[in-house]
Amino acid sequence: MTEHEEGRTLDAGALKALAHPLRVRIYDLLSERGPQTASSLAALIGETSGATSYHLRALAAKDLIREVEGRGTARERWWERPKGRINLPGPDDRMSPANRAAAQIVTSEFFRLRHQTLMDYLNRPDSEQPEEWRDAGLVMTTTLDLTPEQMAELKQELSDAVDAAIERYRGQEGAPGTRRVSLRAEIFDLPAAISRGTTDQE
Missing domain, CATH: 1.10.10.10 (Winged helix-like DNA-binding domain superfamily/Winged helix DNA-binding domain)
Known part of the structure; x- marks a missing residue:
């Protein structure tokens, strides 16, 4: 396989x-x-x-x-x-x-x-997290106003960044000091009714 x-x-x-x-x-x-x-x-x-x-x-x-x-x-x-x-x-x-x-x-x-x-x-309580890992993570959410073309461009940039990270850290499974981490990238359009500038009323 x-x-x-x-x-x-x-x-x-x-x-x-x-x-x-x-x-x-x-x-x-x-x-x-x-x-x-x-x-x-x-x-x-x-x-x-x-x-x-x-x-x-x-x-x-x-x-x-x-x-x-x-x-x-x-x-x-x-x-x-x-x-x-x-x-x-x-x-x-x-x-x-x-x-x-x-x-x-x-x-x-x-x-x-x-x-x-x-x-x-x-x-997760701090007591269950080693001190060196407590501030290592990032959870971020924002909203943008984009065209479909701009969103496609940003999607590609995010995908390229994730691919680069995968390649950079490939082969480190089980290495001292490492932990398995979750890397997430999300980008999607919101329903038109809640997107700024696209309401039904002028």
């Missing part, structure tokens, strides 16, 4: 395999914490190892995860998520009803977990 460095858009089969809240959670944990076994995932999620093993096999069948080569035993297999970004196709009217439902489940669960991760960070 090749790594999807340029971004893998999930097809209908992969979406359907992922369209289960527990599978999205497993996939997210493999991204966040690195390789895991069915037993370690069960402890993190609060499920049985039999349940996590079943879902791991379903994810592996669609090339979403893979077994770690040279690690583990016949009784205890290690699993990882291949490096590289994935693109989640949002619900589309051109999809079949079943595929659209799968896309909705996957997208909703991914962003629910993403928001929960952010809230856990914001509500």
Whole structure:
């Protein structure tokens, strides 16, 4: 299997395999914490190892995860998520009803977990955070008035900055002093009714 460095858009089969809240959670944990076994995932999620093993096999069948080569035993297999970004196709009217439902489940669960991760960070007491990490994060929100062309340009700049960071820090997994961090970049248009200068009344 090749790594999807340029971004893998999930097809209908992969979406359907992922369209289960527990599978999205497993996939997210493999991204966040690195390789895991069915037993370690069960402890993190609060499920049985039999349940996590079943879902791991379903994810592996669609090339979403893979077994770690040279690690583990016949009784205890290690699993990882291949490096590289994935693109989640949002619900589309051109999809079949079943595929659209799968896309909705996957997208909703991914962003629910993403928001929960952010809230856990914001509500984490200082006593649970090493001093050198307490002011390392940044949560920033602003609004701008842009044309579609300007937003596309800014989107590309943000994407280039993220790609540069990925390349700069590639290969540091497990290095002394490092922690896995979440890097987020979001840009999207607001509904016209709440965008300045686009109200229905003059």
